[in-house]
Amino acid sequence: MSLEKNVIEEQSINDVNYELLKKQFPNAVSIDENGKYVIDPQQLQLSLDPSLAQIKEDGYGLNWVGKKEAYHNAFTKNYKVLKPLKEISKNWDETENILIKGDNLDALKILRQNYYESIKMIYIDPPYNTKNDGFVYNDDFTTSTEQTLEELGYDKEYIDYIENIQGAKTHSGWLSFMYPRLLLAKDFLKDDGVIFISIDDNENAQLKLLCDEIYGDDNFVGEYIWNKKNVVQNDATHMSINHEYILVYAKNFNIFRFNLLERTEEQLKRYQNPDNDPRGLWTSVALQAKSGSNTYSIEFDNGVQWEPVKGTYPRLSKDSLIKAYNDNRLWFGKDGKNVPRLKKFLSEVKEGVLSSSLLLADDVGSTQLAKENLKKLMNNNLFDTPKPIGLISKFLQLATKNDLILDFFAGSGTTAHAVMDLNAQDNGNRKYICVQWAEGTPENSEAKKAGYETIFDITKARIDKAGEQLAKGDIGFRTFEIVEDQKQKIYQKSLEEVNQEDLLVMMEKPDISSNEEILYNLFVAEALPLSTKHQELIKDKLYLASNVAFILGDITSDELVEALKDKKECEYITVYSPNISNDKFTLEIESNISKLGIKSDKLRFRG
Numbered sequence: 001m002s003l004e005k006n007v008i009e010e011q012s013i014n015d016v017n018y019e020l021l022k023k024q025f026p027n028a029v030s031i032d033e034n035g036k037y038v039i040d041p042q043q044l045q046l047s048l049d050p051s052l053a054q055i056k057e058d059g060y061g062l063n064w065v066g067k068k069e070a071y072h073n074a075f076t077k078n079y080k081v082l083k084p085l086k087e088i089s090k091n092w093d094e095t096e097n098i099l100i101k102g103d104n105l106d107a108l109k110i111l112r113q114n115y116y117e118s119i120k121m122i123y124i125d126p127p128y129n130t131k132n133d134g135f136v137y138n139d140d141f142t143t144s145t146e147q148t149l150e151e152l153g154y155d156k157e158y159i160d161y162i163e164n165i166q167g168a169k170t171h172s173g174w175l176s177f178m179y180p181r182l183l184l185a186k187d188f189l190k191d192d193g194v195i196f197i198s199i200d201d202n203e204n205a206q207l208k209l210l211c212d213e214i215y216g217d218d219n220f221v222g223e224y225i226w227n228k229k230n231v232v233q234n235d236a237t238h239m240s241i242n243h244e245y246i247l248v249y250a251k252n253f254n255i256f257r258f259n260l261l262e263r264t265e266e267q268l269k270r271y272q273n274p275d276n277d278p279r280g281l282w283t284s285v286a287l288q289a290k291s292g293s294n295t296y297s298i299e300f301d302n303g304v305q306w307e308p309v310k311g312t313y314p315r316l317s318k319d320s321l322i323k324a325y326n327d328n329r330l331w332f333g334k335d336g337k338n339v340p341r342l343k344k345f346l347s348e349v350k351e352g353v354l355s356s357s358l359l360l361a362d363d364v365g366s367t368q369l370a371k372e373n374l375k376k377l378m379n380n381n382l383f384d385t386p387k388p389i390g391l392i393s394k395f396l397q398l399a400t401k402n403d404l405i406l407d408f409f410a411g412s413g414t415t416a417h418a419v420m421d422l423n424a425q426d427n428g429n430r431k432y433i434c435v436q437w438a439e440g441t442p443e444n445s446e447a448k449k450a451g452y453e454t455i456f457d458i459t460k461a462r463i464d465k466a467g468e469q470l471a472k473g474d475i476g477f478r479t480f481e482i483v484e485d486q487k488q489k490i491y492q493k494s495l496e497e498v499n500q501e502d503l504l505v506m507m508e509k510p511d512i513s514s515n516e517e518i519l520y521n522l523f524v525a526e527a528l529p530l531s532t533k534h535q536e537l538i539k540d541k542l543y544l545a546s547n548v549a550f551i552l553g554d555i556t557s558d559e560l561v562e563a564l565k566d567k568k569e570c571e572y573i574t575v576y577s578p579n580i581s582n583d584k585f586t587l588e589i590e591s592n593i594s595k596l597g598i599k600s601d602k603l604r605f606r607g
Contacts (some may be wrong), residue, residue: 026216074180092477102482240294
């Protein structure tokens with residue numbers, strides 16, 4: 001590689017610093033109309049320490065009461081763990097798909113480390129905050145919450161207001177619900193990743209402003225309008241609302257690119273070859289354009305005269321037009337005397353087409369079609385407003401091929417179904433992570449009558465049945481549940497609050513049956529995907545996953561060295577300290593792993 005640099009093209013240190021800041025704090029840096037770099041100190045302060053930020057919270061748009069608390073909520077320490085549920089999983093040992101039962105905010109906090117910048121596409125269909133979707137902002141308000149708000153600098157009247165919006169349907173509550181989740185979601189996206197968010201009129205304006213702040217308005221790709229139904233709703237108050245929106249943001253607009261879509265049969269029919277041109281099928285376009293500078297007239301050798309229609313301009317320069325004529329790239333109609341048009345050969349255009357921002361029900365499906373298909377699959381009418389598979393498949397086609405997709409509002413499981421369905425069609429190798437809270441199904445609902453106690457039960461059943469129907473590709477899933485880490489919960493108590501039962505829990509060693517639970521939470525700590533396969537080298541005590549060896553029980557140094565001596569892929573050793581009672585082993589392990597060529601900085605003690 002040449003060491004010479006093009007000084008003109010080389011970025012200045014200011015440009016480099018701006019790009020670094022823009023990536024981490026898109027809402028805090030910008031370029032003004034004079035091309036000068038501008039930093040918003042309060043937005044930067046909010047990102048670093050919300051308690052010191054002087055953010056106005058009683059105005060319009062993003063200035064809502066509770067914003068600092070919502071930001072703080074995104075990055076508070078998580079004290080929950082993952083529990084593998086093999087009994088309700090499918091093809092556990094083979095699958096790379098993940099299904100998580102629990103609150104999506106907890107899930108995002110847990111998975112943030114091991115899926116950092118690993119997701120190509122996120123699709124979410126969050127609550128719309130309408131009268132019908134049952135959304136209320138009900139994150140628990142406790143004494144510790146009140147103390148946190150005081151530490152963040154809230155006055156008593158604002159603390160009372162935030163307490164009052166718990167369980168209420170307000171824009172402030174909805175924003176406080178979405179803000180931490182979208183903040184965390186950004187960290188999951190690859191640099192060329194993209195997020196699609198379904199929404200309707202009720203929160204569309206607020207969501208756009210929120211995403212502009214989190215992802216940066218210069219990373220706004222566009223907004224799809226989905227024609228969700230073809231019939232007019234005559235009982236509507238003023239107009240029949242037949243559409244919803246899907247906002248699209250890239251992690252980095254300059255890097256992200258949509259895939260081109262295959263041409264439809266109707267689009268391909270536009271390409272013909274009436275003159276048997278050896279270059280194959282072609283379509284034609286007019287020689288004039290709406291804009292330009294110079295104009296001219298020309299007479300071709302075949303006697304046809306041409307000049308652009310008044311008010312338009314030539315598409316090509318005169319020399320280029322003559323060259324096109326000589327290369328048989330002009331079409332004068334079957335009789336050779338018509339107004340000429342320029343040939344565009346199918347073999348010379350892009351191999352696909354761009355997506356339209358208008359998504360028609362006939363192309364991607366409607367709500368009614370989605371309900372009918374779900375009812376046919378599940379033998380019951382379980383969801384009022386599921387998204388059609390065709391809609392999600394369109395986004396998957398645009399953004400993915402062999403990639404990882406995240407949906408942390410899984411609902412009826414459409415995203416997982418669409419991933420498996422599209423893989424079966426195009427032999428792709430997409431994988432999904434879906435998260436769904438075990439929210440109870442409404443009393444007297446068809447879902448409850450059919451035996452589905454929670455929305456999660458529907459999610460899992462739909463994914464399972466869809467896989468059986470497809471019977472191709474990876475149709476399995478590993479299921480995990482988010483549960484309380486009892487010991488960590490006790491550690492957060494003051495000495496006055498700790499009781500005898502707490503002390504007994506803290507003294508207990510995990511039994512052997514919980515080793516797998518420990519192992520997968522160590523995967524999280526070591527930033528390994530939950531789909532990682534592992535080997536059991538010494539029963540219940542030593543495991544190898546990817547390039548990490550996990551010690552979960554008492555073994556001798558000789559046993560460790562013997563088990564790993566031929567495992568050249570092993571680069572790290574992780575010891576789960578609560579399960580190790582042999583102090584000598586702990587003291588000697590550093591010198592013993594050196595026999596395996598593993599340095600001490602690759603040794604970690606967890607727990």
